Amino acid sequence: MDPSSAGAGYRGDDFYCDVAIPHPDRLEVVHEDDRVLAFHHTRPFWAVHIVVVPKRHIPSLTAATAADEADVRALLELVQAVAREVESTHGAAAVLTNLGAYQDSKHLHVHIHSGNRVVAP
Template sequence: MTTPLAYTGADFYCDVAIPDPGALDVVHEDDRVLAFHHTKPFWEVHLVAVPTRHIGSLTAAGGDDEADLLALLRVVQRLAREVEREYGAAAVLTNLGAYQDSKHLHVHIQAGDRR
């Protein structure tokens, strides 16, 4: 994995991840959703799933985003189910506003201790 560690832009997903998924440890990729092991994990297991089309955040999503949101939730559900089955627990989280470093809807699927 050769992901740049010093990225300082506003949308890591549109700028880096989606254009070059080969630089990531991908667990799911299709025309609507990309999911991969987080490049700077906070937890023992830390996946992130994003729509491949730019949506600013969960609260910015609108009616035109319905198909992308449904596809994203299906992938998040499958990955969370797999993590829960393997590790006995899973958490699903999205950040909003000032908590959102990258201004692109993304969902974390996590388990285990903080790193």
């Protein structure tokens, strides 16, 4: 399957629980283990655009609790490793998470990106 079609037509509010985590074979996976998944965004906004998510549902960064500590720690460790690689390879990287109305998918996720924007905001 073409990774760019992995989310085609998706209309729910948690792409990660509904599509990405149960179907990593539909994605261009960067890293996967028992706690976290990193993959190239299915509809990238930047030349390099990777998303990192915890596999266990956590609604957002601000909703995380002490019970989520191991998953958030694993997420941040992978974000750091992927960002380090993107920075090393491309000379720069940015790390972003969205909250509230800015968060299209109601599942904690972090964007790592570099390069020019490839779609309009």
